[in-house]
Amino acid sequence: MKTKKALIFGITGQDGSYLSEFLIKKKYEVHGVVRRASSFNTQRIDHIYQDPFDKNKKLFLHYGDITDSLLVIKLINIIKPNEIYNLAAQSHVQVSFDNPEYTSNVDAIGCLRILDSIKSANLINKTKFYQAGTSEMYGATKDKFQNEKSLFMPQSPYAASKIYAHWMTKIYRESYGIFASNGILFNHESPRRGETFVTQKIVKGLKQIKSGEKNKLYLGNLYSIRDWGHAKDYVEGMWKILQYKKPDDWVLATGQICSVKEFVNKICIKLNFPIIWKGNGLKEKGISKITKKPIIEISKKYFRPLDVVYLRGNSKKARLKLGWKPKYNLDSLIEDMLEN
Numbered sequence: 001m002k003t004k005k006a007l008i009f010g011i012t013g014q015d016g017s018y019l020s021e022f023l024i025k026k027k028y029e030v031h032g033v034v035r036r037a038s039s040f041n042t043q044r045i046d047h048i049y050q051d052p053f054d055k056n057k058k059l060f061l062h063y064g065d066i067t068d069s070l071l072v073i074k075l076i077n078i079i080k081p082n083e084i085y086n087l088a089a090q091s092h093v094q095v096s097f098d099n100p101e102y103t104s105n106v107d108a109i110g111c112l113r114i115l116d117s118i119k120s121a122n123l124i125n126k127t128k129f130y131q132a133g134t135s136e137m138y139g140a141t142k143d144k145f146q147n148e149k150s151l152f153m154p155q156s157p158y159a160a161s162k163i164y165a166h167w168m169t170k171i172y173r174e175s176y177g178i179f180a181s182n183g184i185l186f187n188h189e190s191p192r193r194g195e196t197f198v199t200q201k202i203v204k205g206l207k208q209i210k211s212g213e214k215n216k217l218y219l220g221n222l223y224s225i226r227d228w229g230h231a232k233d234y235v236e237g238m239w240k241i242l243q244y245k246k247p248d249d250w251v252l253a254t255g256q257i258c259s260v261k262e263f264v265n266k267i268c269i270k271l272n273f274p275i276i277w278k279g280n281g282l283k284e285k286g287i288s289k290i291t292k293k294p295i296i297e298i299s300k301k302y303f304r305p306l307d308v309v310y311l312r313g314n315s316k317k318a319r320l321k322l323g324w325k326p327k328y329n330l331d332s333l334i335e336d337m338l339e340n
Contacts, residue, residue, distance in 0.1 A: 003027065003029050004026075004027075004028050004029070004082045004083065005028065005079060005080070005081045005082050005083075006023050006028045006029070006030050006031065006081055006082065006084070006085065007031045007032075007033070007075065007076065007079055007081035007083070007085070008020060008030065008032045008033070008085045008087060009033050009066050009084070009085070009086050009087060009110070009114065010033075010085075010086070010087030010088035010089065010132075011030075011032025011033060011034065011061070011087070012032070012035075012045060013087060013091075014190055014192045014193050014194070014231050015087045015188075015231055015235055015238075016032065016085075016087045017045045017192055018190070018192070018231050018232055018235045019085060019087070019235040019238060019239070020032060020045055020059060022232075022235050022236060023239070024058045024059060026239070027058075028058070028083075029058055029060070030058055030059050030060070031060045031061075031062060031075075031081065032045070032059070032060070032061050033061075033062050033063075033064045033065070033066070033075065033088070034061050034062065035063070035064070035065050036063045036064075036065075045059070062075055066086075066088040066110035066113065066114070067105050067106060067109075067110065069113050072113045072114060072117050073116075073117040073120060076114070076117040076121050076123065076127075077117075077121045080121070080126065080127070081127055082126065082127060082128065083127070083128045083129075083130070083242050084114060084118070084127060084129045085130045085132070085238060086110065086111055086114055086129070086130065086131050086132060086165075087132050088106060088110055089106060089107045089110075089132065089158075089162075090102060090103040090106045090107060090158070091107075091134075091158070092158070092194075092196060092197070093136060093156045093158050093159075093308075094302070094304055095158075096156050096158035097157060097304065097305055100157035103157050103158055103161050104157065104160075104161045106161075107158065107161035107162055107165060108160075108161040108162075108168075110165075111131055111164075111165035111168055111169065112165070112168050114129065115129065115168060115169065115172040115178065115180065116172075118178055119172065119176055119178065124176055124177055124178050125177075127178075127179070128179040128181070128242045128247070129169070129179065129180040129181070130181055130183060130238055130241060130242050131165055131166065131180065131183070132183055132238070133162055133165070133166050133182050133184040133185065134158075134159065134162050134184065134185060135184065135185065135186040135187065135227065135253070135311045136154070136155070136156060136158060136159040136162065136308060136311075137152045137159050137162050137166065137184065138150055138151075138152060138153060138308075138311060139152070139153040139154045139155035139156075139159055139306075140153040140155055140306075140308065141153050144312065145255070145312050145314035146251065146311065146312065146313055146314065147251050147313070147314040147315075147316070147317065148184070148249050148250065148251055148317060152166075155306040155307065155308050156304065156306060156308075166182050166184075166249075169181070170182070170249070173247050178247075179242075179247045181241050181242060181244075181248055181249065181250065182248075182249040182250070183238055183241055183250050183252060184249065184250065184252070184313075185234050185237075185252045185253075186226070186227040186228075186229065186252065186253035186311060186312075186313040187199075187226045187227060187228045187229070187311070188228070188231045188233070188234040189228055189229075189230065189231065189333060189337065190230055190231040190232065190336065191336060191337050191339075191340035192231070193231075193337070198220075198260060198263075199228065199263065199337070200337070201217070202219070202263060202264055202267055203337045203338060205217035206264070206267050206268065206273065206295075207271065207338070209273075209288075209295050210273045215295070216295055216296065216297055217286075217295060217296050217297075218297055218299040218301070218302065219260065219264075219296060219297075219298060219299070219302060220260075220298070220299065220301075220302030220304075221260065221302075221303055221307055221309075222260050222261040222284065222298065223259055223260070223261065223309070224259065224260050224307065224309060224310075225257050225258070225259045225309065225310045225311065225312070226257065226258065226259075226311055227253045227254055227255065227256060227257055227311055227312045227313045228254070228256075228258060228263070228330055228333065229252075229253065229254045229326050229328060229333065230326065230328035230332070230333045230336065232327075232328065233252075234252055237252040237318060237322070237324045240318075240322040240324050241318075241322065244321065244322060250315075250317060250318045250322070251313050251314060251315050251317065251318060252313070252315050252318055252324065253312070253313020253314065253315045254313070254315075254326050254329070255312065255313060255315065256329065256330060257310075257311075257312045258330055261277070263334075264286065264296065266331070267334060270334055270335065271338070273288070273290070274289040274290070275287060275288055275295065275296070281298070282298050282299075282300060283298070284298055285297055285298075
């Protein structure tokens with residue numbers, strides 16, 4: 001049987017690193033695109049990097065950027081991958097307000113560059129394409145659960161860019177017959193999550209406060225509610241989406257919800273570091289029961305211009321048709337983040 005080739009844009013991110021591990025275990029030849037920088041930015045995949053002269057190597061890294069159209073089409077032409085996973089993104093919601101043009105170039109037009117390269121390289125019948133969507137696309141929805149038929153109501157340049165990519169994926173699928181699928185993934189975390197994302201910020205911050213390395217943790221909206229899962233489960237879902245008999249759109253979610261404040265409380269319990277809450281609004285504080293001092297405060301700096309208050313996914317379709325089901329719950333996710 002011929003070895004399958006996968007090309008991952010965004011291989012050095014949280015999802016890209018777990019996906020590359022997963023595919024290598026599946027005996028794939030994995031190619032990843034890495035942005036050139038003056039310092040090494042491959043920490044998440046260093047443990048699976050192989051000697052470039054190893055004849056049995058399964059991981060190949062290529063310098064490039066999804067904003068470079070010539071590079072995208074060149075790589076796709078040379079590698080001729082069986083599967084392409086577009087995980088490349090400026091994925092921080094707040095940053096997308098500060099850098100809307102860059103976010104759009106990467107998250108929206110980046111997807112178009114890949115789709116059109118598949119078409120131009122005459123790989124329509126050879127290459128399957130996965131586009132990483134996000135629950136943020138649902139934005140201000142009033143639905144109790146969001147599924148594949150729920151209305152998109154974006155509340156950030158990031159979400160709007162992802163909706164463009166979502167619809168271009170559908171258009172290229174229906175217009176040209178490309179096996180192009182959208183995964184609408186709800187929040188998924190891990191020990192490899194970036195430190196600017198709220199879950200990792202909370203985990204690391206509270207550990208540092210308990211050890212005496214830090215005095216306070218500043219947060220934004222404590223009452224944002226999210227559906228949090230583990231990235232390991234979600235990358236397996238990405239792969240399952242491309243193994244399905246036909247291209248389609250899929251929601252991956254746990255269906256369980258937790259507010260930012262509840263997440264903080266769970267971390268404190270796991271760390272045996274009890275806190276009590278006092279005050280309201282911007283004056284609400286988390287106070288250590290041990291030191292009696294405030295260790296968590298609210299900062300207006302971390303509130304978005306338009307906030308998304310509630311997201312909860314319904315992944316019934318993926319569970320029935322793909323046989324996908326998360327192995328981690330929120331407690332086991334937190335334990336993994338704390339231990340690693």
